[in-house]
Amino acid sequence: MMEITAAVLTAPKQKFEIENIQLDTELRPEEILVKIVATGLCHTDIAIRDQHLPFGFPGILGHEGAGIVVKTGSSVTKVKAGNHVVLAPASCGKCSYCKSGHPSYCISFFPMNFGGIRNDGSCPYHSHDGTGIAGFFFGQSSFATYSLVSENNVVKVPEDVQLEILGPLGCGLQTGAGTVLNVLKPSSGESIVIAGVGPVGLAAIMAAKAAGCTSIIAVDIFDNRLDLAKELGATDTINSRELIVSEEINNRLSPGGVHYAVDTTGRNAVINQLLGSLRFMGTCAVVGILPAEKLEVDSQFFTMGRTLKYVIEGDSVPDIFIPQLIELHKKGMFPFDKLIRFYELNDINAAVEDSEKGITLKAIVRMPQ
Ligand SMILES: [Zn+2]
Ligand SMILES: [Zn+2]
Missing domain, CATH: 3.40.50.720 (NAD(P)-binding Rossmann-like Domain)
Known part of the structure; x- marks a missing residue:
């Protein structure tokens, strides 16, 4: 168990509440623990809050996370501790859609990204009174200081670019x-x-x-x-x-x-x-x-x-496409940094409000370090 801080949504159409909660960090073989550095706010987070798409309450949203690998499960080979990663939507990696290079249409897309729990039914996120908290939103629930993800939905990214800005490549920008x-x-x-x-x-x-x-x-x-x-x-x-x-x-x-x-x-x-x-x-x-x-x-x-x-999701293979977008960015051909405004985790509700008003195009929420 480790204590993490998360922006928790306790009921539909409410504000996010910053809470200290428990995360069970005993990793499954394919899992990875990521320390989130920053995460974008996307329209889909707001749509969930308003119940235009289903997700469990209380729950942790956030699906444009960028961070640093802390530890990896026994079967993980793609990344190791210390690597910089962008988190992409979850996909099974085994169905015909995944196998043919279309993980955005994975047969398990809905349960894996909106189910709130692991495939085996377990829930590693809990409040201090023991209440389960839905996680794994888009395979990541990145409105938190730490996130449990799977090898399939982390993308290793170069370390010579500012990690804080890269999260939105995992959803809105790749879309x-x-x-x-x-x-x-x-x-x-x-x-x-x-x-x-x-x-x-x-x-x-x-x-x-x-x-x-x-x-x-x-x-x-x-x-x-x-x-x-x-x-x-x-x-x-x-x-x-x-x-x-x-x-x-x-x-x-x-x-x-x-x-x-x-x-x-x-x-x-x-x-x-x-x-x-x-x-x-x-x-x-x-x-x-x-x-x-x-x-x-x-x-x-x-x-x-x-x-x-x-x-x-732009029908992309994130492992291929996100590094391509980073290369375009480095060459000045994809200047998405012009869209970004940073907020601290404690100000996440202001980020939502500014985004809804159109004051901010792409809010990025920074985690306390
Ligand atoms: Zn699949
Ligand atoms: Zn999104």
């Missing part, structure tokens, strides 16, 4: 960048529109620029976010509160339509606007949580070889 680089795979000179330029959309924009897209159109309802999109690589911007996206694109910015679209809003009307902006055989990728049960698509747009595709 945006991976959707472009792993799924849409634009050729240089092609065109793309990205709707909703929060951290995921901005990562998609930086990736589109890195891939050589020559027409990168950012869509949002906030001018300050569109300004940042331009700074990070957008060639054109559309404020969709003022203009009709498909008309702007077809009539002015990219006559005949764009090759690709990325939607980060999950909104039916926006997805239809994007489909209406595609050229023949174009593809629209949807990421993020769909708030409505039904997605209704205008059949007029859904013809001529167009594709609508849902993408989880």
Whole structure:
């Protein structure tokens, strides 16, 4: 047993409470104990708080962790104590999706990332009165000073980059960048529109620029976010509160339509606007949580070889993709540090509030050291 500090969510729609709790550190063979240095705050943490996705209470959220390996279980070979790691979503490594290089669609994705306990039913997180606390959120529950993870979902990262900023590569940033680089795979000179330029959309924009897209159109309802999109690589911007996206694109910015679209809003009307902006055989990728049960698509747009595709976590293999994003960052081609604002663990509720208000794009919560 060791004492750790965690931001615990005790009930839906409440604030996080900073608590000292017990973690059983007797590791299973594949497990790794990681000292968390910092962790990003992602929209999905807020969606869990509001019960748009299921998770147990009391529970520890956080799924963009970065830290240092403390100790490893008997079968672990990927990392050793002292290594810097980024934590990615959990996956089984054994199913046909994992084996074919698509761990984001792992057959066990939901139980492993939202189940709150180990596969064998045990729960290593407890409050001092013995109450079990749900952990293993996205295989990590990184709103804590220490995290129990599996060999499958740690990614070893180089030590010559600031570890504190790397956590969001494990979810939000790989979602945006991976959707472009792993799924849409634009050729240089092609065109793309990205709707909703929060951290995921901005990562998609930086990736589109890195891939050589020559027409990168950012869509949002906030001018300050569109300004940042331009700074990070957008060639054109559309404020969709003022203009009709498909008309702007077809009539002015990219006559005949764009090759690709990325939607980060999950909104039916926006997805239809994007489909209406595609050229023949174009593809629209949807990421993020769909708030409505039904997605209704205008059949007029859904013809001529167009594709609508849902993408989880950028369909990446984190062990390969996260180091690639770090290399792009080192070369100045993926300047995601411009999105970041740091908060201390005690101020995690302010980080949530600022993120919801749009004051902060990517909050990173630092753990007390
Ligand atoms: Zn699997
Ligand atoms: Zn996330």
